[in-house]
Amino acid sequence: MLKGHLDAVLLATIGDDALHGYAIIEAIRARSGGHFDLPEGTIYPALHRLELAGLLASRWVQPNGGRKRRVYALTDSGRQSLVERRAGWQSFASGIDRVLGARA
Amino acid sequence: MSGPIATYLDELDDVLAFDPGLSRRVRAEIESHLCDTAEQVGEADAVRRFGRASDIARAYAEAALPDRLRRSCVAAGLLGVATLLLMRLRTVVLDIPGGADPLTWFDRGGLVAALACIGAAWWMASRRRIALVRRWLHFAAGSLALSVGASLVRAFQGASGDSAHALIVGTALIELLLLGGLMAQLARLDRYARRLAL
Numbered sequence: 001m002l003k004g005h006l007d008a009v010l011l012a013t014i015g016d017d018a019l020h021g022y023a024i025i026e027a028i029r030a031r032s033g034g035h036f037d038l039p040e041g042t043i044y045p046a047l048h049r050l051e052l053a054g055l056l057a058s059r060w061v062q063p064n065g066g067r068k069r070r071v072y073a074l075t076d077s078g079r080q081s082l083v084e085r086r087a088g089w090q091s092f093a094s095g096i097d098r099v100l101g102a103r104a
Numbered sequence: 105m106s107g108p109i110a111t112y113l114d115e116l117d118d119v120l121a122f123d124p125g126l127s128r129r130v131r132a133e134i135e136s137h138l139c140d141t142a143e144q145v146g147e148a149d150a151v152r153r154f155g156r157a158s159d160i161a162r163a164y165a166e167a168a169l170p171d172r173l174r175r176s177c178v179a180a181g182l183l184g185v186a187t188l189l190l191m192r193l194r195t196v197v198l199d200i201p202g203g204a205d206p207l208t209w210f211d212r213g214g215l216v217a218a219l220a221c222i223g224a225a226w227w228m229a230s231r232r233r234i235a236l237v238r239r240w241l242h243f244a245a246g247s248l249a250l251s252v253g254a255s256l257v258r259a260f261q262g263a264s265g266d267s268a269h270a271l272i273v274g275t276a277l278i279e280l281l282l283l284g285g286l287m288a289q290l291a292r293l294d295r296y297a298r299r300l301a302l
Contacts, residue, residue: 008187021133022140040141041155044133049167067140070133 002055008085009076011055012082018061019071021047022071055081108147109138112157119161122295126164134160165299172296173229176289180244181220181284187215187248190275191255197271200262206255207261218244234297236293238290245286251280259299 013019013027021043028036050056055078062068074082110244113131120127134154141150154160191211194200228236259272 011228012271014223020136022137040137041134044130044137045160045163046165047166052168052171067136068132071263 005089006038006042007050007055008082008089010043010046010050011074011082011085014056014072014074014078015082016074018071018073020061020071022069024072050078052079108151109135109142112138112151112154113173115157116160119157120164122161122165122299123168123292126168130160130164131231136263153242162300163297169234169296170298172289172293173234176230176241176293177226177237179282179286179289180225180241183248183279183286184215184219184244186282187218187252187255187279190279191215191251194255194259194272194275198259198263198268200258207258210254210256211251214247214254218251220246220249234300238293238297240295241286241290245283245290248286249283252283 009028010024014022015033019027024047025038025040025043028038047056047058051058051072054075056072058070058072058074060068061071116134117127117131120130138147138150138154141153144150145153221240225237225240228240255293256272256276260269263269263272278288
């Protein structure tokens with residue numbers, strides 16, 4: 001079920017931050033209350049796809065004494081895409097709520 | 105480095121061999137991730153949670169395929185336009201007469217066929233018909249090579265003087281560079297398609 005929304009979930013999780021893959025997975029797990037425990041390897045190809053589409057930009061960072069990591073941040077196109085995806089999701093969820101609510 | 109993570113990264117290198125640049129990038133990034141996870145659950149579990157290397161490679165190939173298609177189509181389009189312009193430049197500057205000889209036919213016919221193939225490839229790319237995109241781009245590359253070769257022979261036959269020969273060699277170099285670029289893009293696209301069994 002999450003597969004069709006993975007891109008939106010990734011964009012929303014990164015938001016205004018610059019996060020590396022491991023932190024993104026941890027954030028998704030925490031924000032979803034453990035509902036979305038994704039196979040970890042699925043995240044990286046999706047991040048790569050979003051970067052190639054111009055929605056994310058990445059760079060290597062290495063904190064003092066820490067491990068070198070690639071961090072991802074939203075581009076202007078990524079922020080715009082997130083706004084559109086949020087609006088689309090809210091419209092969809094509202095429609096589903098009305099349908100399910102009517103049958104209850 | 106040895107152990108499950110090193111073994112897994114080597115396996116990943118093997119299955120990502122279709123794109124060495126991507127393989128280097130992925131290895132560095134995933135090694136960092138696996139080391140983070142291993143600090144919590146150990147190397148073996150970190151590898152198990154990450155997923156099979158062949159599945160990861162396939163997902164990367166699928167993720168990058170639209171970009172590979174776009175690059176190949178852009179390279180073909182650039183070569184088509186450059187060939188058209190450079191052929192016109194040679195014809196006008198060197199005052200090469202047209203005619204019904206086979207060279208003229210190959211020159212112009214090859215270019216027209218190539219432009220038609222490039223158009224077909226763009227159309228197929230918009231419909232994600234990967235096998236047909238590759239086929240049309242290979243036809244386009246062959247037609248362009250034929251057109252460029254015939255155009256150069258025609259130009260050399262009608263040229264006299266150092267400046268004319270310099271013009272022909274200069275434009276030929278540009279066309280050959282662009283043709284090489286297109287062939288390189290097509291070779292990479294073919295490797296991606298083989299990885300995805302398209």
